[in-house]
Amino acid sequence: MSKKFNENYQYKPKQPLSAKELANGVINNNPVILSRAITLIESQKEEDRALIYEALKHIPPSSHKALRIGITGSPGVGKSTFIEAFGKHLGELGKKVAVLAIDPSSNITGGSILGDKTRMEELSNLPNVYIRPTPSKGELGGVAEQSFETILLCEKAGYEIILVETVGVGQSETHVKELVDCFLLLMLAGAGDELQGIKRGIMELADAILITKVEQENEKHAKIAKSNYQNALHLFPPNSNQWVPKVLTCSSLENKGIKEAWRTIEDFERHNAANKWLDENRKKQNLFWFKEKLNQLIKTSFYNKKEVKESIEKLQNEVEKGNIDPFNAALKLFSHR
């Protein structure tokens, strides 16, 4: 970088770290270095990501595996409050917890920004709890494209439980299933409007449905909803691991049902450790992300070509208007390779 005088120059305390320093920082669970590693992962600069991939090579394979839990639900369902209560409970049990929360400031679907920030700060003050707001950009609707790398880094840093928050929208939301071991869907008791925005197909992916905001005054209502969901789940095709999804209720405000949610997840873990599904699924997920990353690399190198960038929009318009069929349009663009 040029060292020319720059009017906008600001104090820049961060010294660049080497791949080895990054690796050691992560292994020794230095939260500052872990955060910098994740920032490198999320960087748009190729050299930043190259550095972190180099660092990963310096982290030896270990037998330690964190339990990865996906937490999904539409805005307003109470994801942040649940994560706070749930994270606190896990913290009190002495668990090392990492939370990959959606950055409320970048969350286009809304949410109580100030409230979220305060709650997250409170949780992050707990010992053994690490919170990382992830930008909700990219294809994965709330999950940054680099979530799998981030999860891996948190696991390498020794966290035992990793909570991954997503919003349940977006084309590739089903990819979230490939990120985590256990998938929790948060719902409100009055099914209907609050489901607007949640992608169809998400419900069938859930390992547990958690009905939120069940305070004393609507317990009766929630009981009916619970029974409805339970009946519906029985009509779904069985999971390959033979786990039967559970329906639970909770009130994060009144701190009810939080322990039960954790106990259900413990059951899930026991069930799927016993039948070896957890290990098998991890292998499959690693292969999935190997191919996914490879395809991302292949596609990026194609779509970044000058000629492709210049003609893709025009061709898309022609396809939309029906002036060219999708295959000849694809062949035409591909000729720029």
Place this chain on the structure above:
Amino acid sequence: MSKKFNENYQYKPKQPLSAKELANGVINNNPVILSRAITLIESQKEEDRALIYEALKHIPPSSHKALRIGITGSPGVGKSTFIEAFGKHLGELGKKVAVLAIDPSSNITGGSILGDKTRMEELSNLPNVYIRPTPSKGELGGVAEQSFETILLCEKAGYEIILVETVGVGQSETHVKELVDCFLLLMLAGAGDELQGIKRGIMELADAILITKVEQENEKHAKIAKSNYQNALHLFPPNSNQWVPKVLTCSSLENKGIKEAWRTIEDFERHNAANKWLDENRKKQNLFWFKEKLNQLIKTSFYNKKEVKESIEKLQNEVEKGNIDPFNAALKLFSHR
């Protein structure tokens, strides 16, 4: 091709057709030429596909749109018998119907091969009905990768209704939603074992659930199942087109509920023509297949490289064993580009 004497030489009646001849044959609804066009689409040879894409350029855009109906269900649910009864009904209404049926001989999930063949022959003898068995290979679990091209050709040939049969398994089964306007899921009354194999998430994609094999003796049982499914469907997130999925019953053997199934699909068509969803969805689907085909081309050209073919398996093994993380493995393979 060499004209050397060949002991295995067989009588070969097919003369190669030019792109223009293929295009004209399709436009004039010549079923023999349509079949040859589809065979070219399904060919593994690049030059065959190039010929058919060239032919597509000679077919002018038309305002005629066929209604595309996806029919999915696990083996044994009675897809073939339903398609026969349903196709007959449509034929009797004077509709021009194309059926893209799974070739039973290539269907690894089983099925009554002889029975299927006989049934399909009976249906294919009807005027205005065209049946094309599609090989159930590829990623799409029963849908050949070239199904969209086949659908397009059938539409260009003037068919008004296109029935696309799939088996509801496979990684990319949700792609079927991108192939059709309307998605029908066939189920048996006693939910449970028969759902084994159907991919989770499929149920939420259905525009109608059709409970099959409802003969007189199990009508009562089916009524309960119908009400259960109806209740479950209300718990799903709403469709973007505001269509509320219907639950129907039928007996293909006793020819009951077939008319009602067609009437429901007509309702679906009316509803979604009125709100412009059908047109909008077609545009989206064309863009989807433009990108999908482009990505297929990009990926194929990469994965067919000699160096890639040589090292991919070894790298996959290392990823599975945990000796290398998925990202460094991807970067390593990508360096062969």
